[in-house]
Each structure stands twice: as structure tokens, then as C-alpha cells.
Amino acid sequence: MTTGTEHTEEIFEQLKDLYQEDPGEFESQRDQIIREAIESFPEESRKRAYGLQFTIDAQLSRYKDPIVRMNKMVEIFWEQFAVFQSAVSDPQQFCAQRQTAREPAEVIPFPDKKH
Secondary structure (H helix, E strand, O other): OOOHHHHHHHHHHHHHHHHHHOHHHHHHHHHHHHHHHHHOOOHHHHHHHHHHHHHHHHHHOOOOOHHHHHHHHHHHHHHHHHHHHHHHHOHHHHHHHHHHHOOOOOOOOOOOOOO
């Protein structure tokens, strides 16, 4: 019987080999794995998860070198971990800061297009 860790290591090895052999197919597989993971989330969390993934992909799209991309991913992780840590250590202050940091948005109505 394989454990979750062994299965993860097996998938990692397959993806590593795929990246070296066919980077385009690797990206396709990566996108599929991410989509499947997000689709497994509760429905009320999916929109936010897709938005976060879009942001991460946009940040990483600037970097073509795999090592530089990995370093950027680690940087993003630690930045978000610091945010998480501040939320856990003082949730009331964290929520208050987020509320005051929000700027009200103005909705701009678009004129109706009549053909």
C-alpha cells in the first residue's frame, strides 16, 4: 500500500521528467492538476481560489528560468505565511486593519448599447 507521501513523490518525479522532456505538456498537466484541486474545494471558495491562482500565475509569468520561478514561489509563500501568521496571532487587529485598508469602490454604469 502506498502512502500519500509516496504517491506525491511519484507524481513529482513524473512531472519533473515531463518538464525536462516536454515543457508544453508539463504546463498543460500542471494546469489540469490545479483546476482539479480547485474544483474539489467547496463551491463558495472556488472563485477566490481561481483568483489567487490567476495572481500567482501572473506573478510567475515574468520568470522563464525554473530556478528563478521556484525562488519567486518561495517568496510568495513566505509573504502569505506572514499574513496568515498575523491573522492567527491577533485576529481582531488583522480584521480591523483589513477593513480600514479597503477603499470604497465606485461602480461606473455602462450605457446600454442599442443596435
